[in-house]
Amino acid sequence: MASTRPVPWVSPLLCLAVLAGGAYYALVDAGPSFRLTAFAALLLLLIGIDAVERHIPAAVLLLTRTGLYVAVNTLDDSGIARALFVLVPFTAYFTFGRRTAIVLGTACVAALPVLFTLRVPGWQTRAEHVSDVVMFALGIVLAITMAAVAVREREARVRLEGIMHEVEALSAAQERNRLAREIHDSLGHHLTAIAVQLEKADAFADLDPSGAREAVGNARWSADRALTEVRQSVRTLGQRPFRLTDALTDLIDHLDGLTISLDVTGEEEGRPLTSLTALYRAAQEALTNACRHSGATNVRLSLAYQDTGATLTIADNGQGFPLHKAPAGIGLRGMRDRIALLDGSLDLASGPTGTTISIRVPW
Structure with missing residues (x-):
């Protein structure tokens, strides 16, 4: 024809x-x-x-x-x-x-x-x-x-x-991966925190009623926070300006079972939102792992804002794990992927005395 x-x-x-x-x-x-x-x-x-x-x-x-x-x-x-x-x-x-x-x-x-x-x-x-x-x-x-x-x-x-x-297919795949990371990093963390708080409330209901009530309150805060983050991710609602230091402080205040310290140096103002969000998600994942797997009692967060980028270090005193047997779950892999998208780096060190994660993102 x-x-x-x-x-x-x-x-x-x-x-x-x-x-x-x-x-x-x-x-x-x-x-x-x-x-x-x-x-x-x-x-x-x-x-x-x-x-x-x-x-x-x-x-x-x-x-x-x-x-x-x-x-x-x-x-x-x-x-x-x-x-x-x-x-x-x-x-x-x-x-x-x-x-x-x-x-x-x-x-x-x-x-x-x-x-x-x-x-x-x-x-x-x-x-x-x-x-x-x-x-x-x-x-x-x-x-x-x-x-x-x-x-x-x-x-x-x-x-x-x-x-x-091809671009449409790749964009769809990238968006699916982004949503998967958001769901894991946000909901996964908050659900873990809720589970820990409710276990504490159940265990201390008779021995320490005030502590049990506090644990229930923290669980309720985690549930509210998870709902807010889901709405912001899925519906892209308008939100107040994000401040990483305030978000980390708020996160630490509502985590029981761990003694967590936060040391911040430098100025946060004017930094890219994507980089700050990536650091926050990494901190969420690291703290979730510390609560769930490491058996740690103390976690130290060090956040440094610099002219060219930011560095976040999370160190705990848990039992650690051999690096060649590093967890293969979506959490650590998603953390690496999120940082890699920003041309950043993630270093992991672990041993019998604890685990240290060092993250560097450029502006």
């Missing part, structure tokens, strides 16, 4: 131009005639073929068009109709490729001098005929060039659409 041309308007537009020019010449020269009627009918037939070209086999379509171009030229006394032959290599380019188009274009250019030799003796010395050959050759070259540009533009558009689909 014939391929769909990127510029389908070229052929019918040229046919209409030839019809207008040839008809004007015929009317001025000899008036209405059967030749003029046949000339116009063949051109209109060519335009009709353009409308149904996709339903005609490519080779048949090319031969049919070429035969009609020859027929139109035999009925045309003005010489305007020979411009139709530029459509032979032009349309062939889209179906048969560049080489075939060049061969057909060369044949068309060569045919005109042969025709002049047979019908116009001494045409080589007549400027108008030599000019006709040169202009016809130039038209063929421009037609092939235009076809090449159209094909490349179509191929580029197809490639661009493919790239856009």
